[in-house]
Amino acid sequence: MAKSTESLEEFYKHKFNDLAQNISRHSGQFNVFRIEDRIAANTTSVTYIRRDFFKIMLFSGNNVFHYGDRSIAINGNTLLFFNPKVPYTYETLEPDTKGCFCVFKEEFFQESFRINLTDLPLFSAGSYPVYKLSDTAYSEISTIFEKIIATIEKDYIYKYELIKSHVSELIYTALELHPAEDLFRLNDAGSRITAAFTELLERQFPIESTSQRFELRSPKDIAQKLSIHVNYLNRAVKKTTGRTTTDHIFERLTTEAKALLKYTNWSIAEISHALGFEDQAHFNNFFKKQTNNSPSSIRKV
CATH class of the missing domain: 2.60.120.280 (Regulatory protein AraC)
Known part of the structure; x- marks a missing residue:
C-alpha cells in the first residue's frame, strides 16, 4: 500500500x-x-x-x-x-x-x-x-x-x-x-525581405576574433543566400527603408570597423582581413571614404 x-x-x-x-x-x-x-x-x-x-x-x-x-x-x-x-x-x-x-x-x-x-x-x-x-x-x-x-x-x-x-x-x-x-511592421513582402536581409547582415556580427571573417559583403552575396534576385532585394530594401542595400552594408561595416579600432588591440591589417578586405590599403580607402578619417586616427581617439 x-x-x-x-x-x-x-x-x-x-x-x-x-x-x-x-x-x-x-x-x-x-x-x-x-x-x-x-x-x-x-x-x-x-x-x-x-x-x-x-x-x-x-x-x-x-x-x-x-x-x-x-x-x-x-x-x-x-x-x-x-x-x-x-x-x-x-x-x-x-x-x-x-x-x-x-x-x-x-x-x-x-x-x-x-x-x-x-x-x-x-x-x-x-x-x-x-x-x-x-x-x-x-x-x-x-x-x-x-x-x-x-x-x-x-x-x-x-x-x-x-x-x-x-x-x-x-x-x-x-x-x-x-x-x-x-515599431518595424512586417506587413508586406518588401518588409519581410528587408527584415530577412537585416537579420542575415547582423548575424555576421560582432567580429570577435581575428580568425572570423565577414563574408556576405555585397547585395549579390546576400540575395543568393536568400534565394532571390539581387534586383528584387535592392528594390524591396530601398522601398522599405529609403536607402540602398549597399548603404546598409557599408554603414554596418563602418560601425564594426570603428568598434574594432577603438576597443581591440588588433592590428589594422588584422581588422581589414576580418572585415573581408583584400588588403589594408583597400580597407584604408573604404574607411576614409565613409568617415573622412583614417583608421589610424580613430585608433588614437
Whole structure:
C-alpha cells in the first residue's frame, strides 16, 4: 500500500533537492544589482566589452553611455536596454546616481518568448536603447525591479519562473512606452525581405576574433543566400527603408570597423582581413571614404 504521508525529513529532502535542481538550471543566467551598491563597492565603471548578457538598466542621474560607436548623454530618469552584440561602457558613476539593473542570457527566456529577444525593438540591431521616463513611469518600473530583488533572495522553488514574469513585465512595459510609429511592421513582402536581409547582415556580427571573417559583403552575396534576385532585394530594401542595400552594408561595416579600432588591440591589417578586405590599403580607402578619417586616427581617439 502506497504511503499517504511523508516524514518531515523526507519533505525537506524533496524540497531542497527540487530547489537545488531549479537553481542549478538557472545558475549564471540571471542576476540583479542596485546601482547604489555598485557605487559603495567602488565598481562604478565597466570595461567596454562584448558580453554574453542582455541588460536592462533603470537609471536616475547624469552620465554618458558609449553604445557601439555612439555616445549618448543621459539625464534624469531613464530606462536603457543593451544586447550582447553591441559593446558598451559608461563614464564613472556620480555618488548621487541611483537605480537598478539586471543581466540575463538569452537561454533564460528560451521557454518564455516565442521570438528571439533580438527581434524585439528594444534589443534589435540599430535600435535606440534609451527611454526617458516620467516620474510615474520611473516609480512603476522601480517597483518591478524591487519585486525582482525581493524574489531572488527567496528559497522559493519557482523563483526564477517568477523573475521571468517580472522581467517580461519590464520588457512589455517598455514596449508600451515605445512610439507605435517607430515599431518595424512586417506587413508586406518588401518588409519581410528587408527584415530577412537585416537579420542575415547582423548575424555576421560582432567580429570577435581575428580568425572570423565577414563574408556576405555585397547585395549579390546576400540575395543568393536568400534565394532571390539581387534586383528584387535592392528594390524591396530601398522601398522599405529609403536607402540602398549597399548603404546598409557599408554603414554596418563602418560601425564594426570603428568598434574594432577603438576597443581591440588588433592590428589594422588584422581588422581589414576580418572585415573581408583584400588588403589594408583597400580597407584604408573604404574607411576614409565613409568617415573622412583614417583608421589610424580613430585608433588614437
